Amino acid sequence: MITMIDLEYIKSDIQNIAEAIVSVLNIDVTIVNRDLFRIAGTGIYVDKIGEKVDKYTAFKKSLTEQITILIDDPKSSDICRECYKNNVCVEFAEVCCPIICDGESHGVIGLIAFTKEQAQIIENNKSGLINFLCKMADLISNKLKAQIKTYELELEKKKLETLLNNMDKAVVSIDVDGKIDKYNSKFKELFNLKDNITGKDIFTELDFIKKPSINNFKKDKSCSFFYRRYGYDSKGIYNINKIVLKNELKGYVIDFIDKRDAIKNYNKMNKDYKIKLENIIGESMAIRNSKKEALMASKSTSTVLITGESGTGKELFARAIHNHSNRVDNPFIAVNCAAIPDNLLESELFGYEEGAFTGAKKGGKLGMFEIAHKGSIFLDEIGDMSLHLQSKLLRVLQEKELNKIGSKSNVLIDVRIIAATNKDLEKMVQNETFREDLYYRLNVIPIKLPSLRERKDDIPLIIKHMIREYSKKLDKNVIDIDTRVVDAMIEYRWPGNIRELQNIIEYSVNMSSSPIITMNVIPQKIKNTSIEELEVRSDKIIPLEELEKIEIIKALNKYKDYKRDKELTAKALGISRATLYRKIEKYNIIS
Numbered sequence: 001m002i003t004m005i006d007l008e009y010i011k012s013d014i015q016n017i018a019e020a021i022v023s024v025l026n027i028d029v030t031i032v033n034r035d036l037f038r039i040a041g042t043g044i045y046v047d048k049i050g051e052k053v054d055k056y057t058a059f060k061k062s063l064t065e066q067i068t069i070l071i072d073d074p075k076s077s078d079i080c081r082e083c084y085k086n087n088v089c090v091e092f093a094e095v096c097c098p099i100i101c102d103g104e105s106h107g108v109i110g111l112i113a114f115t116k117e118q119a120q121i122i123e124n125n126k127s128g129l130i131n132f133l134c135k136m137a138d139l140i141s142n143k144l145k146a147q148i149k150t151y152e153l154e155l156e157k158k159k160l161e162t163l164l165n166n167m168d169k170a171v172v173s174i175d176v177d178g179k180i181d182k183y184n185s186k187f188k189e190l191f192n193l194k195d196n197i198t199g200k201d202i203f204t205e206l207d208f209i210k211k212p213s214i215n216n217f218k219k220d221k222s223c224s225f226f227y228r229r230y231g232y233d234s235k236g237i238y239n240i241n242k243i244v245l246k247n248e249l250k251g252y253v254i255d256f257i258d259k260r261d262a263i264k265n266y267n268k269m270n271k272d273y274k275i276k277l278e279n280i281i282g283e284s285m286a287i288r289n290s291k292k293e294a295l296m297a298s299k300s301t302s303t304v305l306i307t308g309e310s311g312t313g314k315e316l317f318a319r320a321i322h323n324h325s326n327r328v329d330n331p332f333i334a335v336n337c338a339a340i341p342d343n344l345l346e347s348e349l350f351g352y353e354e355g356a357f358t359g360a361k362k363g364g365k366l367g368m369f370e371i372a373h374k375g376s377i378f379l380d381e382i383g384d385m386s387l388h389l390q391s392k393l394l395r396v397l398q399e400k401e402l403n404k405i406g407s408k409s410n411v412l413i414d415v416r417i418i419a420a421t422n423k424d425l426e427k428m429v430q431n432e433t434f435r436e437d438l439y440y441r442l443n444v445i446p447i448k449l450p451s452l453r454e455r456k457d458d459i460p461l462i463i464k465h466m467i468r469e470y471s472k473k474l475d476k477n478v479i480d481i482d483t484r485v486v487d488a489m490i491e492y493r494w495p496g497n498i499r500e501l502q503n504i505i506e507y508s509v510n511m512s513s514s515p516i517i518t519m520n521v522i523p524q525k526i527k528n529t530s531i532e533e534l535e536v537r538s539d540k541i542i543p544l545e546e547l548e549k550i551e552i553i554k555a556l557n558k559y560k561d562y563k564r565d566k567e568l569t570a571k572a573l574g575i576s577r578a579t580l581y582r583k584i585e586k587y588n589i590i591s
Helices: 007-025 043-048 058-065 116-124 126-165 185-190 211-215 259-269 285-298 314-324 342-350 387-399 425-430 436-442 452-473 483-491 497-511 524-537 544-558 565-573 577-586
Strands: 028-033 038-041 069-071 093-101 104-113 170-175 180-183 222-229 232-245 248-258 304-307 332-336 376-380 416-421 445-448
Touching: 007 028, 007 038, 007 104, 007 126, 028 043, 038 043, 058 069, 058 093, 058 104, 093 116, 093 126, 104 116, 104 126, 116 126, 170 185, 185 248, 285 314, 285 445, 285 452, 304 314, 314 332, 314 376, 314 416, 332 342, 342 387, 387 436, 425 436, 452 483, 452 497, 483 524, 544 565, 544 577, 565 577
Parallel strands: 304 416, 304 445, 332 376, 376 416
Antiparallel strands: 028 038, 028 104, 069 093, 093 104, 170 180, 170 248, 222 232, 232 248
């Protein structure tokens, strides 16, 4: 592990070592770190601690080359020649020994003679002094290693604490006797524990955990628990994991999750994007009326039934209604009743208790209605729901409570229901395939969305928006669409509505090699439906300026990879470069 631990962290120990050296040798000592700052010293160096040593010294060379250097005459030494104090140097001799830890230089011990007598001591004991200094450097290195190890352990501990405290689950570790060892903040919060509980008995603190159940706990098995939290009866599940070291049981780690926390986590992961009615594109009278009705519906708590052909944006409207309502900060849960098999839809919507049926999860399962509590649930394709589930849904609407599969009690819920269908529910009621009482419960606020055929004036606006979106998403330089293509799309009947138009535009942006979508890249089905009709019926004349803009863009795109692109473009168009630049600016063309 790479750390930034420096000798500065152990400078008090280093100062003691420096003083020990001078007491033995009677020669002053200074010690610098890897940045050449003095961190310890004796004699005249005591007042210089914190100062930086000149880089043109034996200290720098010893540090960078990791060698021990002995200088018996600093004034004449090549090493000291560049030092700014060379001419006024008061040193008679010095020995510099690097402090090396794990292959890296961390500092230098300097033994400095300021008298001839001290210099003579160094001269007479070169080998012994160097060996002694190297041992002192090793001593400092070992202390530094110990400090690094302590630092790393503290860092890992801090990381572990941060990790535990940021977990969504409450976690506690205990020894083999059930004594609490470590726990995260979520554990104390979940069980409303105020005091330090380290060393306390888990079986006393949490009476739903029994010692025999811990000893016999099987891997990958969860247990449910009931307890009282903030005055409410709560339910959750816990898992026990054994801690085994060298085949010997050392303790357990237990994690807990509360039902309410599970709901919060689900909502956090499935947070819907904040689509608003003003984000729904269209200015036609038909779509404006639908948006007006949706805005009024958002102010109410009554159920809403959105009808319309497939692809008209029913879920988009449902989300917008939720996001304009006072439930906006609570979950929006979308369920497609046609996409889930009937035998699974019941458990998805209403949930089930532990042991309700073969294969039921330990601890049971929350249903979508419980998850949507205080928010909205969108039941798409409601016309595909079976009569059996229709009766359960009716109970939820009437009683504001649900009965989970396998449960003997009911759960109170507060959920706003928005349903949608592309089927004729009135006809289904007549044919007795849809409950009449449920229909009237759902159809309190009906909103019928217009098909794309009924809002043809919106098609150009929607096309422009989609071109921008897909050009950005697909990293394409498509910026416009030929007016003849727009006319063709207006003539097309759009059985798939907005969803089909979205598909066509994405395809066209992918296939287009020029900045403008032209007739040659749109699908054949649109050409076949509209081209002859356009030739006969369309009396629309394209303005000359629009034609000129199209041709300029085509020419710019053709020569964009050439060195003299503007010159070649102007030549192809039969105009001067100055005129080309003027028209580019006039039509706001991004070249």
